[in-house]
Amino acid sequence: MMLKLQNPLLELVGLLFWMCILPWAEGGKVLVMPMDGSHWLSMLKVVQELHTRGHQAVVLAPEVNLHIKGEDFFTLETFPTSYSQEEFDHLFQYHNQMIFKTQNLLKTFLEMVASMKNASMMHSRTCSELLHNEALIRHLNESSFNVVLTDPINPCGALLAKYLSVPAVFFLRAVPCDLDFEATQCPNPSSYIPRLMTTNSDHMTFLQRVKNMLYPLGMKYICHVLHNAYPSLASELFQREVSLVDILSHASVWLFRGDFVLDYPRPVMPNMVFIGGINCANRKPLSQVCIAAFLPSVL
Ligand SMILES: *[C@@H]1O[C@H](CO)[C@@H](O)[C@H](O)[C@H]1NC(C)=O
Ligand SMILES: *[C@@H]1O[C@H](CO)[C@@H](O)[C@H](O)[C@H]1NC(C)=O
Numbered sequence: 437m438m439l440k441l442q443n444p445l446l447e448l449v450g451l452l453f454w455m456c457i458l459p460w461a462e463g464g465k466v467l468v469m470p471m472d473g474s475h476w477l478s479m480l481k482v483v484q485e486l487h488t489r490g491h492q493a494v495v496l497a498p499e500v501n502l503h504i505k506g507e508d509f510f511t512l513e514t515f516p517t518s519y520s521q522e523e524f525d526h527l528f529q530y531h532n533q534m535i536f537k538t539q540n541l542l543k544t545f546l547e548m549v550a551s552m553k554n555a556s557m558m559h560s561r562t563c564s565e566l567l568h569n570e571a572l573i574r575h576l577n578e579s580s581f582n583v584v585l586t587d588p589i590n591p592c593g594a595l596l597a598k599y600l601s602v603p604a605v606f607f608l609r610a611v612p613c614d615l616d617f618e619a620t621q622c623p624n625p626s627s628y629i630p631r632l633m634t635t636n637s638d639h640m641t642f643l644q645r646v647k648n649m650l651y652p653l654g655m656k657y658i659c660h661v662l663h664n665a666y667p668s669l670a671s672e673l674f675q676r677e678v679s680l681v682d683i684l685s686h687a688s689v690w691l692f693r694g695d696f697v698l699d700y701p702r703p704v705m706p707n708m709v710f711i712g713g714i715n716c717a718n719r720k721p722l723s724q725v726c727i728a729a730f731l732p733s734v735l
Pocket of ligand 2: 577599
């Protein structure tokens with residue numbers, strides 16, 4: 437009699453136990469479309485943590501890349517590109533050399549834009565090849581991912597998420613040309629919000645405000661040059677006019693690798709989360725040289 441009563445009781449306890457832990461045990465399927473280079477190195481930590489928490493991550497990257505190599509905590513899926521590793525390395529080395537070249541500022545700027553244009557052409561060509569790869573798109577579509585995690589500095593991940601109708605989470609430091617403000621519809625008064633790379637603060641003199649107004653115009657031109665392939669690619673896929681802001685507006689959540697300790701405060705939307713601390717995931721004690729260099733200014 438006692439045993440008979442005990443069993444349903446045990447079952448009930450067991451059921452309650454499973455009901456309690458199930459929400460945590462339910463792993464999601466995450467499609468990760470990273471930006472290569474240093475951007476990937478910070479995203480890698482997030483992918484590792486997703487794996488630790490029981491989620492399944494598939495990292496999608498072009499066959500020819502810089503840092504995106506397989507790890508045991510995610511599945512790497514690569515797709516072919518129309519350029520070779522040599523061409524890719526050449527462009528990258530050229531860009532690196534230019535950064536450290538000392539010459540006329542205007543010449544450096546023009547060469548920089550040309551090189552960025554080449555790199556961006558390579559990215560957008562890769563994106564077009566990915567989105568036109570019918571077998572891969574079918575496979576990704578059938579995989580029914582719950583979410584796409586991507587760095588919008590390369591809008592391809594956002595476009596892919598929109599194309600597959602999967603919600604997107606953006607992981608970023610910043611996007612140029614205030615595209616994040618436009619895509620999230622944040623207020624963006626130029627008399628108050630210092631523009632990227634102007635070195636202005638949130639307290640500006642009249643001339644600094646003028647600079648704050650003029651600076652974005654130059655940036656807008658660069659952004660147009662760098663990103664104009666994506667709206668036409670998107671418009672072709674969706675058979676209607678799609679702008680870059682439309683592509684970026686697809687994001688459900690924006691995870692900013694920033695913090696108002698480091699950046700000036702600004703109005704934000706509820707789906708924008710600041711996770712600047714994540715940049716310190718790989719911390720090491722400062723070397724004596726660093727401490728010596730900093731101390732005089734601190735004291
Ligand atoms: C850009 O690409 C063109 C053609 O592909 C090449 O001739 C030129 O050297 C490249 N420029 C830079 C800055 O890499
Ligand atoms: C994904 O699959 C669904 C259902 O079969 C289909 O309606 C949709 O067009 C597919 N999307 C893409 C991008 O192929």
